[in-house]
Structure formats: C-alpha cells, structure tokens
Amino acid sequence: MSTTLPRPTKLDPLDMLDLDADFTSDERLIRDTVRDFTRRRILPNIADWFERGVFPKELALELGELGLLGMHLDGYGCAGTSGTAYGIACRELEAADSGLRSFVSVQGSLAMFPIHAYGSEEQKREWLPRMARGEAIGCFGLTEYDHGSDPSGMRTVARRDGGDYVLDGSKAWITNGGVADVAVVWARTNPDDGPKSGAVRGFVVPAGTKGFSTKNIERKISLRASVTSELLFENCRVPASAILPGVASMRGPLSCLSEARYGILWGALGAARACYEAALEYAKTRVQFDKPIASFQLTQQKLVDMMLELQKGQLLATAIGRLKDAGTIAPQHVSMGKLNNVREALAICREARTILGASGITLEYPVIRHMNNLESVLTYEGTSEVHTLILGQALTGIGAFS
Amino acid sequence: MKILVTVKLVPDTTAEKRIDPSTKRLVRTGVETVLNPFDEYAIEAALQLKEKAGGDTTVTIVTLAPESGKEIVRKALAMGADDALMISDPAAEGSDVWGTAYALAQAIKKNGFDLVIAGTQSTDSTTGELPGALAEYLGVPGVTYVRKLDLDGTALKAERETDTGYAKVSTDLPALVSVTKSINEPRYPSLKGIMGAKKKTIAVQTLADAGVDKPIGSDAARTEVTNLETPPARGKGQIFEAADAVAGATKIVEFLRERKLV
Ligand SMILES: Cc1cc2nc3c(=O)[nH]c(=O)nc-3n(C[C@H](O)[C@H](O)[C@H](O)COP(=O)(O)OP(=O)(O)OC[C@H]3O[C@@H](n4cnc5c(N)ncnc54)[C@H](O)[C@@H]3O)c2cc1C
Ligand SMILES: Cc1cc2nc3c(=O)[nH]c(=O)nc-3n(C[C@H](O)[C@H](O)[C@H](O)COP(=O)(O)OP(=O)(O)OC[C@H]3O[C@@H](n4cnc5c(N)ncnc54)[C@H](O)[C@@H]3O)c2cc1C
Numbered sequence: 222m223s224t225t226l227p228r229p230t231k232l233d234p235l236d237m238l239d240l241d242a243d244f245t246s247d248e249r250l251i252r253d254t255v256r257d258f259t260r261r262r263i264l265p266n267i268a269d270w271f272e273r274g275v276f277p278k279e280l281a282l283e284l285g286e287l288g289l290l291g292m293h294l295d296g297y298g299c300a301g302t303s304g305t306a307y308g309i310a311c312r313e314l315e316a317a318d319s320g321l322r323s324f325v326s327v328q329g330s331l332a333m334f335p336i337h338a339y340g341s342e343e344q345k346r347e348w349l350p351r352m353a354r355g356e357a358i359g360c361f362g363l364t365e366y367d368h369g370s371d372p373s374g375m376r377t378v379a380r381r382d383g384g385d386y387v388l389d390g391s392k393a394w395i396t397n398g399g400v401a402d403v404a405v406v407w408a409r410t411n412p413d414d415g416p417k418s419g420a421v422r423g424f425v426v427p428a429g430t431k432g433f434s435t436k437n438i439e440r441k442i443s444l445r446a447s448v449t450s451e452l453l454f455e456n457c458r459v460p461a462s463a464i465l466p467g468v469a470s471m472r473g474p475l476s477c478l479s480e481a482r483y484g485i486l487w488g489a490l491g492a493a494r495a496c497y498e499a500a501l502e503y504a505k506t507r508v509q510f511d512k513p514i515a516s517f518q519l520t521q522q523k524l525v526d527m528m529l530e531l532q533k534g535q536l537l538a539t540a541i542g543r544l545k546d547a548g549t550i551a552p553q554h555v556s557m558g559k560l561n562n563v564r565e566a567l568a569i570c571r572e573a574r575t576i577l578g579a580s581g582i583t584l585e586y587p588v589i590r591h592m593n594n595l596e597s598v599l600t601y602e603g604t605s606e607v608h609t610l611i612l613g614q615a616l617t618g619i620g621a622f623s
Numbered sequence: 624m625k626i627l628v629t630v631k632l633v634p635d636t637t638a639e640k641r642i643d644p645s646t647k648r649l650v651r652t653g654v655e656t657v658l659n660p661f662d663e664y665a666i667e668a669a670l671q672l673k674e675k676a677g678g679d680t681t682v683t684i685v686t687l688a689p690e691s692g693k694e695i696v697r698k699a700l701a702m703g704a705d706d707a708l709m710i711s712d713p714a715a716e717g718s719d720v721w722g723t724a725y726a727l728a729q730a731i732k733k734n735g736f737d738l739v740i741a742g743t744q745s746t747d748s749t750t751g752e753l754p755g756a757l758a759e760y761l762g763v764p765g766v767t768y769v770r771k772l773d774l775d776g777t778a779l780k781a782e783r784e785t786d787t788g789y790a791k792v793s794t795d796l797p798a799l800v801s802v803t804k805s806i807n808e809p810r811y812p813s814l815k816g817i818m819g820a821k822k823k824t825i826a827v828q829t830l831a832d833a834g835v836d837k838p839i840g841s842d843a844a845r846t847e848v849t850n851l852e853t854p855p856a857r858g859k860g861q862i863f864e865a866a867d868a869v870a871g872a873t874k875i876v877e878f879l880r881e882r883k884l885v
Pocket of ligand 2: 661685686719720745748749848
C-alpha cells in the first residue's frame with residue numbers, strides 16, 4: 222500500500238478554492254452536461270444570434286430533451302433536481318449567454334412554477350409535460366409600462382362575466398412574450414366581483430386566445446438573443462378554469478420571482494466567469510511594451526480582484542442554495558444573492574472589458590455581450606435598488622419603499 | 624438479451640499523472656476519478672443496440688474497481704444503462720492484465736451474458752490488451768477495434784479497423800467486441816437520467832462473491848513493472864514568420880517536403 226501525504230489542492234484560476242467540490246456528484250454531472258451542451262450548441266452561434274437579435278426557438282426542444290426546463294420541479298415530466306443543481310445549470314447557461322438563461326428561467330421558474338404551485342390538476346396535466354419537453358413555451362406577465370418596481374399598482378383587470386373572465390390591459394417587457402404558446406398573466410380582479418375580488422390573480426392564457434396579442438420590443442442593446450414583448454389584452458375572454466386556483470394575492474407572482482431570482486444569483490456568476498476567463502487568457506497573450514500585459518501590476522490587480530469577487534459570489538450562491546434545499550430560505554436571502562452577485566458580475570465584466578482594450582468592444586470576445594446583457598439582469602427581477610430596500614427593511618425594520 | 628459493458632475508472636485525463644516510485648504505480652489519491660473516456664463509446668454502443676432491439680434487452684455495467692468509485696459508475700447509469708456490477712476487493716489491488724481479465728471473466732460468466740462490449744483501451748495504463756484476454760477467458764469470439772456494429776438476432780456484423788482500412792467480420796453471439804472512438808458520439812446524460820440513476824442498483828461484490836477462485840492482485844501478478852521513465856520533454860517548436868497565410872503555408876510545406884513528410 223502506498224501512502225501519500227495530503228498536498229495542497231491544485232490551484233485552478235477559475236476556482237481557486239475548489240468550491241465546486243462542495244457539489245454532490247449528481248450536481249457535478251449536471252454541471253458537466255450543461256457546460257458541454259453550451260459548448261456544442263450555444264457558444265459556436267451566440268455571437269451571431271446576438272448580433273442578428275434572434276432567439277433560436279429550436280433550442281427549446283433541445284433544452285427540454287436535456288431536462289433543463291422546470292428541472293427543479295417534481296413530477297409532470299420534470300427532472301426533480303435539487304435547487305443547487307438548478308442554480309448550477311443557470312450558472313453554466315449564463316456563462317454562455319444571459320438571454321438563453323433568461324429563457325430557461327422564465328420557462329421553469331416564472332411560467333411552469335406557478336402552474337405547478339398554484340394550478341389545478343387539469344392545468345398541470347395540460348401544460349407542464351409539454352413545457353418540460355420544450356414543445357410549449359411559456360411567459361410571465363406581471364410588469365406594465367407604468368408599474369415596474371411597483372407591480373401591485375397594476376392596471377390590467379379581469380372582470381367576471383357569467384362563467385368567464387374578461388381581461389383588459391397590457392403588460393410590458395415580457396420575456397418570451399412573442400414566442401410563447403401560453404402566458405401566465407397577473408391581473409387585478411374587479412372589486413365588485415364577489416369573494417376574493419379585488420385580489421391579484423393569475424390566469425393561464427394560451428396564445429391565439431381572441432383578444433390577446435403580442436408585440437415585440439425592438440432595438441434592444443441587451444439580451445438580444447432573447448425575445449422581449451408587450452402583451453395586449455383587449456376584451457380577452459377566458460373561462461373560469463383559466464384562473465390559477467391556488468393563490469389570490471401578490472404572494473403568487475412574488476413567489477415566482479423569488480424562484481427566478483434564485484437562479485439569477487447563480488447565473489450572474491457564469492457571465493462573470495466567462496468574462497474573467499477571457500480577460501485572463503487575453504492578458505497572458507497580449508503583448509505591449511514587449512511583455513504580456515499580464516505582467517503589469519495593474520493588470521494583475523484587476524485579475525485578482527475579479528477572482529476574489531467571483532469566489533465570494535460562489536460562496537454566497539452555494540450557501541443560499543443549501544438554504545433552499547433545506548427549505549429554510551427566506552426571500553431576503555435571495556435578495557442578498559441577487560444584489561451582490563449581479564452587481565459584482567457587472568463590475569467584473571466591465572473590468573474585463575478594459576483588459577481586452579479595443580478587442581473588448583467586439584463580438585469576437587464574449588465580454589461586451591455579457592456586459593450589455595447584465596444591464597438587463599441588474600434591472601429585471603427586482604432592481605438592485607429594490608433589493609437594497611428589501612434588505613434595508615430586514616435590517617432596520619423600517620420600509621423605505623414609499 | 625444481456626449486454627454487459629466493461630468500464631474502467633481512471634484518474635481525470637486532464638490531471639497531471641504521478642507515479643509512486645516505491646510501488647511503481649499510478650497515484651490515484653488526490654486526483655478526480657472519471658469513467659475511462661473510451662468506455663463511454665462502449666456504453667453508447669450498448670444503449671443504441673438496446674434501443675434498436677427493444678424488448679427485454681438490458682445493459683449492465685461491469686467494473687473491477689474500489690467501492691469509492693460508485694458515484695462515478697452512476698454516470699454510466701445516468702447515460703441509460705440499467706444496472707451495474709462492481710467487483711470491489713482490496714485483494715484485487717495491483718492486479719495486472721491477466722488478473723483483471725480473469726476476474727472480470729469469472730464475474731461475467733457468473734452473471735450471464737450474450738454480448739460484452741469493452742472500450743479499446745484505458746487512458747491510464749493504455750495496454751489495450753484487456754478485451755482480447757477477456758474474450759479468451761470467456762471462451763467467446765473477440766472482435767476488437769470495432770467501428771461499426773450491427774446485431775440481427777444473434778448474428779453480429781462488425782467493421783474492424785485495421786492499419787490499412789477495415790475488415791468486415793461476422794460472428795454469432797455470445798461474443799465480445801471492443802469499440803473505437805469512431806463508432807459513435809456518446810450521449811450526455813440528461814437531467815432525468817441523472818436523477819433516475821439514483822434509483823438504479825449498483826451491486827458490489829467481493830472477488831469470492833464474483834466467483835473468482837484464484838488469487839489475483841499484486842502478489843499474483845504475472846507481470847512486473849521493472850522500470851518507469853518519463854519520455855524526454857519535447858523540444859521547442861519552430862515558428863515560421865510570414866507576411867500572410869499563403870506565404871506561411873508555403874514555408875511550412877517546404878519544411879515538410881525537405882523532410883520528405885509530404
Ligand atoms: C430584458 C427584460 C426582460 C424582462 N422580462 C420580464 C418578464 O418576463 N416579466 C415581467 O413581468 N417583467 C419583465 N421585465 C420587467 C422588469 O421586471 C422591470 O423592468 C423591473 O421590475 C423594473 O421596472 P421598470 O423598468 O418599470 O423600472 P422603474 O420601476 O420605473 O424603476 C426605475 C428606477 O427607479 C428605481 N426605483 C423605483 N422605485 C424605487 C424606490 N422605491 N426607491 C428607490 N429607487 C426606486 C429603480 O430601482 C430604477 O433604478 C423585464 C425587463 C427587461 C429589461
Ligand atoms: C505501470 C503500471 C502501474 C499500474 N498500477 C495500477 C494500480 O496501482 N492500480 C490499478 O488498479 N491498476 C494499476 N495498473 C493497471 C492494471 O494493470 C491495468 O489497468 C488493468 O489490468 C487493465 O489494463 P488496461 O488499463 O491497460 O486496460 P486496456 O486493455 O487498455 O482497456 C481496454 C478496456 O478494457 C476494459 N477494462 C480495463 N480495465 C478494466 C477494469 N478494471 N474493470 C472493467 N473493465 C476494464 C475497459 O472496457 C477498457 O476500455 C497499472 C498498470 C501499469 C502499466
């Protein structure tokens with residue numbers, strides 16, 4: 222028998238503390254599966270998709286086949302992974318592109334999750350298996366032009382009319398809107414409609430329903446490989462069976478956002494890692510003043526700071542993931558992760574951009590694409606200001622929202 | 624039909640390899656263990672045969688490896704294999720090709736099989752000898768270096784890679800084949816496959832359980848590693864500077880031509 226003394230972990234510049242070693246073997250397998258998928262299917266094409274502003278709809282089926290859509294939900298054709306595994310998948314997807322991660326977040330956490338958590342058995346059977354396979358694409362309509370950070374002020378209404386509901390109003394900035402087969406739409410029920418009236422309710426509205434149309438938001442400079450749309454409801458009649466029976470308050474949409482934000486706090490780390498990796502490689506090979514620019518102290522400082530923030534962000538994500546899997550997570554934990562990790566990811570991408578010099582502004586490198594994408598990620602799913610206020614309230618007991 | 628796939632657990636192929644000078648064996652601690660990449664092609668080949676044959680065809684993974692490798696074996700199950708048999712016994716440590724082949728053959732015979740599929744070689748010891756030895760101990764035809772495989776009932780047709788091309792070979796089951804990397808593109812386990820693999824059985828047997836009736840392991844090894852040397856470091860490459868791609872390519876072709884390489 223040979224005995225070997227413990228040796229320091231081999232230092233990997235992308236994971237100095239070997240934090241991925243904390244994952245279970247399933248989780249690492251999921252990481253490798255997703256990473257490989259992005260290498261084969263996304264990375265070779267993403268610059269082009271981004272430049273042309275297209276969401277490659279055919280990817281939905283492939284993501285479904287892999288089991289990524291609604292992966293952390295149980296039953297109805299979903300894989301039923303841990304929350305940590307879901308986070309890891311988001312991280313690996315977003316290392317390729319935030320737009321494609323957004324597609325997966327919206328499908329799983331914003332469209333499938335509410336049907337899974339609050340839907341009737343019939344709604345679950347009708348939609349979840351097809352959505353898990355990527356055959357049906359979902360979207361989530363909460364935000365309106367006049368009500369972003371303050372969604373409870375929404376104007377979209379659902380009037381009871383006989384056995385039906387009639388939806389009127391519009392939603393804005395809705396990811397997947399124009400490509401969706403089904404929309405989960407949040408509307409205020411008419412105050413005079415009897416029990417639970419006046420409450421915000423969720424409605425499952427299939428595309429093609431009379432009175433429901435969409436209009437894509439063009440000329441975006443961020444998340445270009447993702448579709449962002451308006452949803453318009455004009456006298457749109459849906460049967461009472463379209464309502465999500467399980468929830469009748471803002472808790473409904475907010476719980477969905479908490480799921481999706483959780484994925485984002487991991488996802489942002491992926492985008493940042495990709496930029497850091499590109500900057501590190503570039504710094505070692507780009508020669509100025511007869512030396513690789515990595516030999517200048519200023520460049521080293523930048524790289525070291527990026528690495529430190531990435532590792533700290535990963536510690537935060539892993540800790541929050543474990544809370545999620547233990548069932549002890551609070552929305553404020555998710556705010557901590559979303560606020561810190563997206564903010565730091567954006568800072569890392571911008572710093573990486575400086576290391577790449579002029580090359581950094583082209584689509585030859587992933588950096589400016591990630592940087593621009595993260596501007597959306599900073600705003601959606603609760604702006605950094607809103608998450609700061611959520612945490613401010615948690616610390617002081619004083620709400621500073623209004 | 625029972626398809627068995629032999630799988631080796633090897634140190635991460637990208638990790639730096641170290642040899643313990645006292646035992647002349649590869650240091651396997653502190654390095655991540657992975658499925659021998661060649662064996663993923665064997666698993667894929669088995670899964671494709673199963674998907675085509677349907678019915679009650681099963682794919683079982685067989686490995687001689689320490690029990691600590693159980694989680695790695697699960698990847699093979701996540702890809703779609705039905706179950707696994709691990710022969711894990713401290714007494715197997717240090718076995719050579721003979722010992723490994725003999726032990727695997729005994730276990731496979733005891734388990735029953737119609738077809739055994741192996742990889743071409745391992746990425747650690749890389750002898751490529753095991754499949755041949757295993758076929759011999761199983762007493763069945765061994766078709767090695769297979770790049771194309773077809774089954775029609777119990778009639779097996781294969782294309783076998785050779786130095787100059789390929790040979791068409793046919794035989795009846797039971798048989799053993801070893802497959803090369805050109806046979807297929809191994810699938811990545813889907814998330815459902817990964818989750819489902821947790822519920823599949825990995826039977827762990829000692830050498831005695833597996834019906835191995837002779838000592839294997841380092842003391843019984845019929846080969847001895849007498850010396851190990853690191854290959855000399857490769858010299859610095861030559862860099863050709865050229866104004867454009869055409870001029871560069873011309874220089875390289877000239878260089879190769881001088882050495883009669885093209
Ligand atoms: C690409 C993209 C995709 C999106 N996808 C979806 C989707 O699928 N579904 C959906 O429903 N929505 C979606 N959104 C909308 C997103 O959630 C909103 O943009 C976000 O909530 C912010 O709202 P707003 O843009 O109206 O900004 P506003 O709320 O108008 O905020 C403007 C600024 O004011 C600040 N601010 C607001 N209130 C306060 C306060 N009390 N204290 C301090 N500062 C404050 C904000 O932090 C921000 O800096 C998406 C947005 C984008 C950009
Ligand atoms: C210098 C040296 C030191 C060694 N030290 C050790 C040691 O410390 N510990 C140790 O375990 N081994 C050690 N061995 C390895 C051992 O002798 C061989 O690995 C083993 O006999 C199989 O040979 P191979 O790896 O060359 O397989 P190959 O013939 O190259 O493999 C072909 C195929 O055979 C199958 N196969 C191979 N091995 C197994 C297996 N174990 N279980 C199931 N299927 C298998 C796979 O399908 C594989 O694709 C050492 C070998 C050498 C040369």
